[in-house]
Every structure is written in C-alpha cells, then in structure tokens.
Amino acid sequence: MMKRTNRIAPALGAWLLGAACLVAGAARAQDEVVARGAGAAVTRAEVAGLSRSLSPEGRARLLADAAARDQVVRTLLAQKAVLAEAKAKGWDKQPLVQAAIEQAQREVLLQSYLAALSEPAADYPPEPEIQAAYERNRATFMAPRALHLAQLYVALPPGADAAAVDGAQKKSADLARRAQARGADFEALAKMYSEDKASAARGGDLGFVPETMIQPAVLAAANALKRGEVSAPVRTPTGFHVLKLVEVREAALRPLDEVRAQIRAALREQRAQQNVQAYLAKLAAADAVSIDDEALKKALVPSQ
Template sequence: MKKLAMLAAMVLFGTPLVVLAGNDVVANAAQASVTQDDIETLVKSLSPEGRTRLAADPAAMDRLVHSTLEQKAVLAEAKAKGWDTQPQVQAAIEAARREVIVRTYLASVNAPPSDYPSDADLEAAYNEHQNAFAVPRALHLAQIYIAVPPNADQATLDKAGKQAAHLAELARSGAKAGTSGGTKNNDFASLAKANSQDKASADRGGDMGFVPETMLLPAVRDAANALTPGQVSAPVRTQTGFHVLKLIDTRPAGVRPFAEVKEQLRTLLRAQRTQQNVQAYLTKLAGNAPINEDALKKALAAVQ
C-alpha cells in the first residue's frame, strides 16, 4: 500500500514516475494480479481533481486496487471457459473494433491545422468563458490519519479514537512549545510521519497541499473551517477513520489565470474544431444518401 500511495502522490504532484522502476505486484488473486504498471496507468488516466481525491483517500485507493483485481480475475475466468469465443461476444468485440477504427480515423483526417488555435483565439475564448475557469476556495491542510476497518466493533473504534485524541493533544502541545523552540518530536510533521496511516501525506509530514473546499468530506471541511492558520483540530470522525487536521493556509475563490489554463483551453478548442470538421465530413460523405424505406421496414419486421 505504501508504494501505491506514493505512486498516486507522484502523479498528483508531478514527480517523474520513472523513480518507481520495476513492475511489482500490488495485489494477487487465484487467476490474476494487479501490478504497479496497472495502477500507474489508471492513476495517470484520472483528472487532476480525481488524482487529488485519490492521493488524500487511502480507502479509495484500496477500492481502486480491488476493483481492478476483480475485473482481471473475471476476465481470466471468462477466457479460461471460452466465453470470449461465444458468437454474441465476438460480435460485440467486432463492433467495438469497428467503432475504434472509425473514431480514430475520423479524428485523424479531421484534425485542425497545427497552428490552430492562435494566441488571439485562446485569449478571446478565455475572456468569453471565464466562469468555466472559476476555482473554489481552497484550504492548505496537513493531517494525521488513523484508519478504522469497515464494520469495526466499539472497542476498535474507541482505541482508534483515543489514539487520535492523544496525537491531537501532542500536536497542540508541540505547536505551543514550538513558539519557544522546544519539543521538536511533538511538532505536527514529526507526529504525522511517525503515526499517520495515510502514507502518501505522512511522507510529507501530513501535508496534503491546497485542497478545494468542495472536495473535502463535510465533517473535515467543517472542522477545518473552524481553525485559524497554525491551529490543530480535535479528531474528526469519518466513515474510514479519524483525522487530526492542521490548517496551514487558505486561498480564496477566484479565476485561474490565462497562463495556467492556456494549454487546457488549446486542447478543448482543437477538440471542438475536430468535432465540427467530423460532422461536416460525415454529411459530405454519406449524409444525403437516400433511404429505401420499404427495405428498412422489411429489415425491422424480420427482427421482431
């Protein structure tokens, strides 16, 4: 799980993935396994927001691994039983193959010129659609996370809650002592590195970076909003465990600057222009072809 959490964090924060050389097995079942490469591919396919959520949620990371393993196990079993050779499955595979060929060919022959859009086009689109680049208020948080297993009994809950409360108290005393230069081992970062079970943030002293307010769990958001920068919260209970939070800074809602979204906007405008070109191409190619209504009715009647 440690390597897996590190992987999500590296994708999220832009660390080169080549530092995780090899292809270690992350999870195993009787007929299938999930490898480091599998997870790397999945994490890289997520949106930036999805990566942020994943890096901050160990339980979600576990669910991703299990769902991937389940899919690979089912696929292995189906192939072992020859399911992939069934006529209806072969027909569906062939339909999917045709769809991929057509979609990628259309995108290729209808791509806009390499110099589209121009910088002027980009600035005009940005000025016209600034609402699309609005960002919510964000909180720069650090956390110490104590996990609680699903369906844990009361004794387990009590033990985890007491541990979180003790760590919160140590963090508060460390913050107070830190103002006069003492109790280094009780500062928040040291406590998070030694105790937090969210390894992705623990390796950074619990630092989660700036997290959009809308992406925080309600209980976490409410607790964080009650803090002032530098303060440490009491343990916050969620479905997966206890969170001890430290508010580091806040960032108000605003609009992402043009320079930050320029390339994203370029990709969007090129995709829109490609789609427009595709529609015109299809209309020219076959859009005006006459339809034999009698033959169409016979075809429909034959399958009813």
C-alpha cells in the same frame, strides 16, 4: 466547450481488445518475446503499441506499477490463448461472427479516414480564439477554494468494537492535547505517531485539498480553525483526525497560461467534429441522394 481526458483504463482496454484480435505475422513472430504462457506470447512490438496508445501520465503509471504491468500481460496472454482456440475451432467462419468482423473493419476504416480528413490545420486555433474561449468559459476554469491541511491520524479498523473506538479516541485526544501545547512540534508528532504513512512521512502535511474533496465533518472542523491552529479529534468512518490549518487559498480563476493547452485541445476536437459533420452533410445532400421510401420501409420489417 468539450473537455478532453486521458485515462489509462479506456486506452488499455481498447488496446487489449485490438491486440487480441490480430493474427501474428512473420515479422511479429520474429520479434523479441517479453512474456510467454497459456500457449501464447507477448512481444516487444505489442508492448510498444500499448505504450503509444497511452497518455504520458498513463504510461508513467504503468511503468511505476509492477502489479498493473503483470496484470496487463496476463490478460493479453489469456485473450490470445482464447483467440487461438476459437480460430482452431473455426469460430471466425460463423456467419454472425464474420458479419461482426466485417462491420468492425468498416467502422475502423470509416473512423480513421474521417479523422484524417477532419484534422484541423496545425496552427489552429489562433490565439484570439483561445482567448475568447477562455473568457466564455471562465467558470469552467475556476480553481475551487482549497485548504492546506496537516493531520495526526489514528485509524479505526473496519467493524471496530467499542473498546477499539474508545482506545483510538483517547489516543487521538492525547495527540491533540500535545499538538495544541505551546511550542509543540506538529511535524515531529505526525512523523512519530500518525497512522497515515504517506502524510506522516511529510510531517502530516496533506498539501492543498479542494474543499469539494474534503469530508463534511473534516471541512467543518477545518473551517473553524485560524491559520496555525490545531483541532480537537474529528471522527470519520475510517478513524480520528487531528487537523492543523496551514493556509487557505480562496477560489480563483486559473491563469490562461495554465489552461491554454486544455483549451487548444478542446477547440481542435470541436473543429474536427464540425469538419466531419460538414463533410458528411455534403455527401448526403438532398440533390445527391435518391431514396426509395417504399423499399426502405419493407427493409425495416424483419423477414419471417
């Protein structure tokens, strides 16, 4: 069964390319300008188009990241400036460029029309098909074993010399000793001394981490702990980790309710592809097509 993913990068790249190839019309020229520079402008309508092209997650990430928004706008302004320069020089009139534009237009028309034709009915798939797909793909929906960890972290700068390594090791060993003491407050120690600011703010809590995402040395140390125990310092390329095992969650099948939307989307995409193939096969049926094979072979040989 196919998986659907929503990524900001592909959607953003496609939008930037598409927007840079549009010729601004009178209506767009009158739209509110949100950025200007390099002899071009970005309008509110163009930003709204970007927003519609992104997944909710991608839109939220862009809203939360001022640097990413800035880069999007600067890239679009630069592309539009280049586009204006190319058109001013008649670049779009070159035969090869015209052929590429026409091919792109045909591709957009073809794909959008086929997408409209192949869209499954709104009530597809029915619940029994969703259930059957869930049962067929149980391995796909297994949540891996995960460890709930907390840490005290002492960083090592890139290229640290022997003295820096020794100092970090001694600091982490002291933190481990204090965290292992009877009645120790691991959370307070992490907030005060851990050098991973994100987890330190949570008392060192890393949450549940799938074991497939844990570095081998850290995983080996964590697996040797009992619930509530604290490890000796574990060295990784970036520093020393003093670990506390909070809880272990064994591998388990994710409930159907948790993956129903994912299954429904995959089945709809699969059905749409089947509809497209059936439609194309019908149009290209053997009794509906006449092929001059000799002429075809001549056309495949480049002209001198």
